[in-house]
Amino acid sequence: xxxxxxxxxxxxxxxxxxxxxxxxxxxxxxxxxxxxxxxxxxxxxxxxxxxxxxxxxxxxxxxxxxxxxxxxxxxxxxxxxxxxxxxxxxxxxxxxxxxxxxxxxxxxxxxxxxxxxxxxxxxxxxxxxxxxxxxxxxxxxxxxxxxxxxxxxxxxxxxxxxxxxxxxxxxxxxxxxxxxxxxxxxxxxxxxxxxxxxxxxxxxxxxxxxxxxxxxxxxxxxxxxxxxxxxxxxxxxxxxxxxxxxxxxxxxxxxxxxxxxxxxxxxxxxxxxxxxxxxxxxxxxxxxxxxxxxxxxxxxxxxxxxxxxxxxxxxxxxxxxxxxxxxxxxxxxxxxxxxxxxxxxxxxxxxxxxxxxxxxxxxxxxxxxxxxxxxxxxxxxxxxxxxxxxxxxxxxxxxxxxxxxxxxxx
Amino acid sequence: xxxxxxxxxxxxxxxxxxxxxxxxxxxxxxxxxxxxxxxxxxxxxxxxxxxxxxxxxxxxxxxxxxxxxxxxxxxxxxxxxxxxxxxxxxxxxxxxxxxxxxxxxxxxxxxxxxxxxxxxxxxxxxxxxxxxxxxxxxxxxxxxxxxxxxxxxxxxxxxxxxxxxxxxxxxxxxxxxxxxxxxxxxxxxxxxxxxxxxxxxxxxxxxxxxxxxxxxxxxxxxxxxxxxxxxxxxxxxxxxxxxxxxxxxxxxxxxxxxxxxxxxxxxxxxxxxxxxxxxxxxxxxxxxxxxxxxxxxxxxxxxxxxxxxxxxxxxxxxxxxxxxxxxxxxxxxxxxxxxxxxxxxxxxxxxxxxxxxxxxxxxxxxxxxxxxxxxxxxxxxxxxxxxxxxxxxxxxxxxxxxxxxxxxxx
Numbered sequence: 046x047x048x049x050x051x052x053x054x055x056x057x058x059x060x061x062x063x064x065x066x067x068x069x070x071x072x073x074x075x076x077x078x079x080x081x082x083x084x085x086x087x088x089x090x091x092x093x094x095x096x097x098x099x100x101x102x103x104x105x106x107x108x109x110x111x112x113x114x115x116x117x118x119x120x121x122x123x124x125x126x127x128x129x130x131x132x133x134x135x136x137x138x139x140x141x142x143x144x145x146x147x148x149x150x151x152x153x154x155x156x157x158x159x160x161x162x163x164x165x166x167x168x169x170x171x172x173x174x175x176x177x178x179x180x181x182x183x184x185x186x187x188x189x190x191x192x193x194x195x196x197x198x199x200x201x202x203x204x205x206x207x208x209x210x211x212x213x214x215x216x217x218x219x220x221x222x223x224x225x226x227x228x229x230x231x232x233x234x235x236x237x238x239x240x241x242x243x244x245x246x247x248x249x250x251x252x253x254x255x256x257x258x259x260x261x262x263x264x265x266x267x268x269x270x271x272x273x274x275x276x277x278x279x280x281x282x283x284x285x286x287x288x289x290x291x292x293x294x295x296x297x298x299x300x301x302x303x304x305x306x307x308x309x310x311x312x313x314x315x316x317x318x319x320x321x322x323x324x325x326x327x328x329x330x331x332x333x334x335x336x337x338x339x340x341x342x343x344x345x346x347x348x349x350x351x352x353x354x355x356x357x358x359x360x361x362x363x364x365x366x367x368x369x370x371x372x373x374x375x376x377x378x379x380x381x382x383x384x385x386x387x388x389x390x391x392x393x394x395x396x397x398x399x400x401x402x403x404x405x406x407x408x409x410x411x412x413x414x415x416x417x418x419x420x421x422x423x424x425x426x427x428x429x430x431x432x433x434x435x436x437x438x439x440x441x442x443x444x445x446x447x448x449x450x451x452x453x454x455x
Numbered sequence: 456x457x458x459x460x461x462x463x464x465x466x467x468x469x470x471x472x473x474x475x476x477x478x479x480x481x482x483x484x485x486x487x488x489x490x491x492x493x494x495x496x497x498x499x500x501x502x503x504x505x506x507x508x509x510x511x512x513x514x515x516x517x518x519x520x521x522x523x524x525x526x527x528x529x530x531x532x533x534x535x536x537x538x539x540x541x542x543x544x545x546x547x548x549x550x551x552x553x554x555x556x557x558x559x560x561x562x563x564x565x566x567x568x569x570x571x572x573x574x575x576x577x578x579x580x581x582x583x584x585x586x587x588x589x590x591x592x593x594x595x596x597x598x599x600x601x602x603x604x605x606x607x608x609x610x611x612x613x614x615x616x617x618x619x620x621x622x623x624x625x626x627x628x629x630x631x632x633x634x635x636x637x638x639x640x641x642x643x644x645x646x647x648x649x650x651x652x653x654x655x656x657x658x659x660x661x662x663x664x665x666x667x668x669x670x671x672x673x674x675x676x677x678x679x680x681x682x683x684x685x686x687x688x689x690x691x692x693x694x695x696x697x698x699x700x701x702x703x704x705x706x707x708x709x710x711x712x713x714x715x716x717x718x719x720x721x722x723x724x725x726x727x728x729x730x731x732x733x734x735x736x737x738x739x740x741x742x743x744x745x746x747x748x749x750x751x752x753x754x755x756x757x758x759x760x761x762x763x764x765x766x767x768x769x770x771x772x773x774x775x776x777x778x779x780x781x782x783x784x785x786x787x788x789x790x791x792x793x794x795x796x797x798x799x800x801x802x803x804x805x806x807x808x809x810x811x812x813x814x815x816x817x818x819x820x821x822x823x824x825x826x827x828x829x830x831x832x833x834x835x836x837x838x839x840x841x842x843x844x845x846x847x848x849x850x851x852x853x854x855x856x857x858x859x860x861x862x863x864x865x
Contacts, residue, residue, distance in 0.1 A: 102788075103789075104785070105787070105790075105795075105796070106784045106799075136781075138781070139781060139809065140813050141812040141813025142811075142813075143813065144812075144813075174781025174782070175780060175809065175813070176781075357767070357852075357856070361856070361857050362860065364857065365860070365861025370585060371546070371548070371585040372584070374516045374548070374549045375516065375584065377515070378512075379514055384515045385515075386515070386516050386549070387551070389516075399549065399585065401552075402550075403550050403551025403552075403554075404551075404586075442767075442857060444854045447852060447853060447854045447856075448854065450767070450768055450772065450775070451771045451775025
């Protein structure tokens, strides 16, 4: 089985044109951790006054970098600068007490060279689990890149955090407020081990808006639930998932809690990045949107959506362009959430496939088979039980997924 | 993508030599439901005095045959005979009100031709979901096979219930009691949509012991939990899963509740059949045993075991013979059950792989890689938190799984 090197067929045509955010500088370097001939360390330098919020993996075996971020994220801080440092190629997860040593060594170095407190340096590591991180390589690279002062654009930052990703992921939204325009930008990585409750997914968001720490955390946690926590590639959850948002305030425009425009802009940006992560799902050939309507409650809605999204039988049927709606019935049935057979309606796009506990009278296999040829597949299920709705995104399950993952380390 | 026709490399060398059970007769026929040139209807005729117990899928979208069985299984009954009728090729699941009509038509026909009450006829259907069952084909076949009176051995019965199975599954155990020897035999089918809480799995067990109905149900429910509810192929749960046990009593030997010998015999038989189902997992190339030791409680133990067993990343690593224990750490972390990183011990067979939150000092990648070449892979996890243990069985996840399932219906 050989590694698949081609770019995902679902990749966007090009990386978007993302403007610089005042108060954020990116540096990248090649520390040679795993990959040759590409950058694998990214440093984002954040000006004094920046507020940072974050959400992290729920895994009980989460990495030392995640634990370190969690400890720092809610600390009160002076108006010093801050930094985010990320390496790809090694996750520094399940590396015992050495894991913590590496995190401290890296964040201390960043703190020293940028002259900021270590409590303001957030780090992430992504890649293989269980192998000691050769952090001296990263430290050497960090010292050199800061001495060189050659800043990069955000595209280079997006590239430096990639692992099995086949394309860099970035997005930008402009939000008009009463006081003027602010900008939110973001980069993401992640193509395997993607599941709700955070994935092998690293996401860094930056805005020039001025947002108080509590409000920033509230926006992030709430919107994360319906964006990055509503996607899945394989149902596996990483030890390292991290989403950080940094608000530099350099636009001079203050965003308060519950600002509709800011919220909408952030939802749109995070949804875009979440879709880009799914579209780079290992081996993906189809992008799948699952809508659950009229579930008894939100928990049930998400349970049904996840059960469909994570079912290998549903995902392989989609890969084979087989309108096998019986497998959707199976996935609803096994979810553990409430469903009544004869109230369920199933749709492919706008096509009513099943109702009254059976195939719909006007549905034909040809209609379904034709629909399945699309690259984006929308599956909707109306449970007819309550008023809770949810949307979830995933990809199909192809031979390439197996090939990529059966020899990831070889 | 082409259907894989080869026999599973994990198949036993041959079907076991299974003696006839007094009071049980098998008939089979080709009704031509889906498959050509093979039998697809099985009828087991059970003598008067037979007690029957059953366990069924927990799916909320379970089939009409399952609902019909559930309604009958706890009914009091006269000493009339009984029957089990099974068809393969069509699951008669999610077929609306027609589903029930088909079940009634089939069970009524069996009741009529065998002159037994319809309440003593148990039926199962397995195959594609959502397509109307052409039950008249089955009824014609049933009338003909009963008129012909040409009984078959249990191997033919095992063959008639197969769908994507690559080999027939059967087992036998003899149990010595104070009063003499009794025999328990069984057949099973199922190779995809296999998951705990019952799978696309049909299992029929027969014994010449005399066991009261309540005791029989108690044995079955209890042992089912640690056998058929402790296996998984793809984590998907079928709408049709059924395990029935029929005790004809023809040996004249009475088995009471909590008989150790009978219980051990039944555990051994059901474990054997459960393993055979896993070993015919679609595309399987490795048989995987997962042992969880010292979990906080049984629920946690099973949650960890299932999380490892159902993880696509663990299963693909095993397919690739990659000793990627980091993915086991990930699966423990995402299970939702309690784990403390630094207390976890992970073993491949007898090889200690990880402890104290990291790779074990004496472990080497070469040791792990060598172990992964085995056909049977044992993964053990000691959580060091309590005294609850569990064992779970699954198979690996190969390209063939995708190929089989991406065009099951084409």
